[in-house]
Amino acid sequence: MDDVVSHSRKPVVCRYFAASGTCFYGNDCQFLHNSIPRSSISPTFPIHLFSSPSRSANSTTASISTELSLSIIESNGLDQSFEKNVNKSTFSNYAFSVKDECMHKAQELSISPDIQTAGESNSSLFEENVGGTTYYYTPEDDIKPNHEDLTIQNHGGQATDKIAHTAVLSRRIQSPNQLVSTSQQPNHLFSVYSGPSSFLLSCTGQQRSSFFMNEDIRADLIQRNSVALLTSDPALFPDLPSDVDHYHELVPLETHTLNQAVKSNTYGLITSTYKASNSKTGMRYCLKRIHGYRVTSAKCMSMVELWRKVQQCHLVTLREAFTTKAFGDHSIVFAYDYYPGAETLLTKYLASTAPHLDPFSSDPSAPRPYTMQKNRMLQQQAGKGVLPESLLWSYIIELCSALRSVHSAGLAVRALDPSKVLVTSRGRLRLCGGGIFDVLTYDSSSSNVSALIPHYQQEDLLALGKLILALACNSLLALQRDNVPTSMDIISKNYSSDLRNLVMYLLSTPQGSRAKNIQEVMPMIGARFFSQLEAATLHADYLEDQLARELDNGRLFRLLGKLGTVVDRPELNLDSTWSETGDRYLLKLFRDYMLHPCTDDGRPWVDLAHIVACLNRLDTASQDKICLTSRDQQNVLVVSYAELHQCLETSFNELQQAALAPSHVLGASSSNEQ
Numbered sequence: 020m021d022d023v024v025s026h027s028r029k030p031v032v033c034r035y036f037a038a039s040g041t042c043f044y045g046n047d048c049q050f051l052h053n054s055i056p057r058s059s060i061s062p063t064f065p066i067h068l069f070s071s072p073s074r075s076a077n078s079t080t081a082s083i084s085t086e087l088s089l090s091i092i093e094s095n096g097l098d099q100s101f102e103k104n105v106n107k108s109t110f111s112n113y114a115f116s117v118k119d120e121c122m123h124k125a126q127e128l129s130i131s132p133d134i135q136t137a138g139e140s141n142s143s144l145f146e147e148n149v150g151g152t153t154y155y156y157t158p159e160d161d162i163k164p165n166h167e168d169l170t171i172q173n174h175g176g177q178a179t180d181k182i183a184h185t186a187v188l189s190r191r192i193q194s195p196n197q198l199v200s201t202s203q204q205p206n207h208l209f210s211v212y213s214g215p216s217s218f219l220l221s222c223t224g225q226q227r228s229s230f231f232m233n234e235d236i237r238a239d240l241i242q243r244n245s246v247a248l249l250t251s252d253p254a255l256f257p258d259l260p261s262d263v264d265h266y267h268e269l270v271p272l273e274t275h276t277l278n279q280a281v282k283s284n285t286y287g288l289i290t291s292t293y294k295a296s297n298s299k300t301g302m303r304y305c306l307k308r309i310h311g312y313r314v315t316s317a318k319c320m321s322m323v324e325l326w327r328k329v330q331q332c333h334l335v336t337l338r339e340a341f342t343t344k345a346f347g348d349h350s351i352v353f354a355y356d357y358y359p360g361a362e363t364l365l366t367k368y369l370a371s372t373a374p375h376l377d378p379f380s381s382d383p384s385a386p387r388p389y390t391m392q393k394n395r396m397l398q399q400q401a402g403k404g405v406l407p408e409s410l411l412w413s414y415i416i417e418l419c420s421a422l423r424s425v426h427s428a429g430l431a432v433r434a435l436d437p438s439k440v441l442v443t444s445r446g447r448l449r450l451c452g453g454g455i456f457d458v459l460t461y462d463s464s465s466s467n468v469s470a471l472i473p474h475y476q477q478e479d480l481l482a483l484g485k486l487i488l489a490l491a492c493n494s495l496l497a498l499q500r501d502n503v504p505t506s507m508d509i510i511s512k513n514y515s516s517d518l519r520n521l522v523m524y525l526l527s528t529p530q531g532s533r534a535k536n537i538q539e540v541m542p543m544i545g546a547r548f549f550s551q552l553e554a555a556t557l558h559a560d561y562l563e564d565q566l567a568r569e570l571d572n573g574r575l576f577r578l579l580g581k582l583g584t585v586v587d588r589p590e591l592n593l594d595s596t597w598s599e600t601g602d603r604y605l606l607k608l609f610r611d612y613m614l615h616p617c618t619d620d621g622r623p624w625v626d627l628a629h630i631v632a633c634l635n636r637l638d639t640a641s642q643d644k645i646c647l648t649s650r651d652q653q654n655v656l657v658v659s660y661a662e663l664h665q666c667l668e669t670s671f672n673e674l675q676q677a678a679l680a681p682s683h684v685l686g687a688s689s690s691n692e693q
């Protein structure tokens with residue numbers, strides 16, 4: 020059938036053109052008989068309404084062999100046609116092609132002169148350990164020009180350019196769908212979640228194949244979103260200003276200090292912490308305010324600049340600091356990244372373990388502060404259960420990683436306290452409060468403000484040792500001088516000698532001029548670092564799988580929304596029959612077909628896979644045909660998804676034009692009709 024000629028044909032797809040290639044009206048038909056080109060598929064909703072990009076017209080992600088896809092295929096009795104379209108041999112062809120390419124690449128690499136040269140020079144390798152990393156080098160390394168750089172610079176047209184060739188090769192290998200004819204694939208299957216991968220079995224467990232993410236992750240995200248969106252009650256916080264510099268919507272994060280000025284245990288000054296939104300960007304930040312503080316020299320802000328540059332995944336980044344009178348006093352405010360729902364190590368593990376031992380208590384049963392009593396309490400708390408060693412090592416690695424970045428930047432944390440370590444989702448630790456002490460204690464008269472940094476770095480290591488000790492003994496009592504021998508006993512009993520040695524190293528006083536160094540902790544962590552890396556990588560794979568489940572839900576939701584705006588609309592342009600006639604009638608029957616199917620004996624047939632399959636075919640304008648029946652069984656229509664797609668596009672455009680039309684046009688059209 021000639022689809023292109025159609026000199027007098029209307030630019031609308033014919034409804035009577037059958038899959039066999041014949042039309043009820045034969046050559047006299049006035050409508051088009053070609054399939055709608057995939058590229059003509061418009062975004063599900065107009066771009067200006069939703070900023071997310073529409074699906075690519077040539078998106079080609081085939082997934083035909085999974086149980087889920089098959090269940091969708093089987094679930095729809097009428098839509099069998101596309102099964103025939105899948106030519107499995109194309110996939111095996113692709114496998115051969117990839118294999119050939121790989122072998123070709125391997126041969127190419129095996130004769131690479133570069134690799135042979137590198138192998139020969141191995142004989143004169145030097146070895147040096149710098150900051151916990153072993154470097155191997157040859158004396159020529161320093162003077163030899165960087166071969167790879169040269170290769171990249173010279174790759175203009177030379178066939179010997181190995182890097183460019185490999186890049187092209189890998190690009191070819193990474194595009195399997197280029198080797199499979201797109202016309203042979205049912206395009207509505209491209210976006211269907213293909214089911215969990217076997218390599219994720221250990222983390223997905225018994226989780227069923229589903230279009231939705233894991234419930235725990237969902238609950239966690241919802242919880243975080245709701246915390247991020249919290250606003251404060253002005254009745255509870257009457258003194259809270261509506262704007263502080265370019266921040267607004269302040270919400271106190273320390274609710275226990277309701278309008279009270281409380282001295283910080285860490286800084287010894289009155290402080291408050293708020294969540295706030297940046298008025299320019301809308302992003303949320305955590306503001307730490309130091310009450311009644313006057314900055315004597317603007318030079319101290321140079322420390323803020325240094326801290327801003329330290330960005331690390333286990334460090335809460337300091338974004339800026341400014342002075343303000345918005346609170347009715349002279350305050351200095353530090354703006355940090357905000358992590359909704361974060362708690363501190365102190366509140367998560369240690370808050371209830373620091374009883375106040377009052378030597379003057381009149382209660383005879385109250386614990387008294389003599390050494391034996393404190394020892395007993397510490398042992399009791401450790402007896403309640405200590406943290407698993409693997410978790411402790413994971414925390415150690417995260418904290419060391421943050422310290423390493425800070426110390427390498429020539430700075431010191433100076434507030435490595437359980438109340439200054441945030442625990443965010445999945446036990447991720449983040450050090451916060453960096454830079455505050457540096458600004459508060461800035462000595463503008465000093466000629467060398469960084470002279471004391473090495474000393475503070477030593478204090479950081481000591482603080483890290485204390486933090487691990489407290490976590491390992493499950494109590495802040497472990498840090499009391501009288502209790503340290505008991506604390507070390509608890510560690511020896513419950514943990515490996517490696518952990519004990521690490522704590523001993525961190526708590527020890529440096530001998531003579533030999534200072535401790537965070538780099539020296541790296542060999543003590545050793546291969547545990549790899550376990551941490553593996554766990555993080557596996558989790559990233561898991562999250563990617565969860566993302567794949569939700570990939571198309573937004574798109575399908577928008578499509579449903581679009582359908583819903585058209586079907587059953589009471590009127591358009593004062594035409595009350597609009598949604599019951601023409602294209603809209605077809606869409607209404609399709610809605611029933613998709614959402615209200617029944618079994619032969621009249622029971623509702625509820626199958627989400629059916630709905631997803633219908634929506635995907637509608638969105639991709641599939642050529643599959645379905646049989647639509649009116650509710651009174653009087654009308655039976657066979658239509659393709661491509662036609663339904665066209666109906667939806669046309670109707671929705673009509674709707675949009677009416678929505679955007681000036682009101683007098685609507686008024687005029689209504690008076691004309693009367």
Ligand SMILES: Nc1ncnc2c1ncn2[C@@H]1O[C@H](COP(=O)(O)OP(=O)(O)OP(=O)(O)O)[C@@H](O)[C@H]1O
Nearest residue numbers: 272283284285290292305356357358361362363438
């Ligand atoms: N960057 C942040 N993102 C999200 N929440 C935070 C952030 N920083 C702190 N918080 C939350 O705010 C609460 C108060 O933090 P803050 O640093 O003021 O603790 P604090 O115990 O009052 O310390 P201090 O006594 O030293 O002032 C913390 O318990 C934590 O849950």
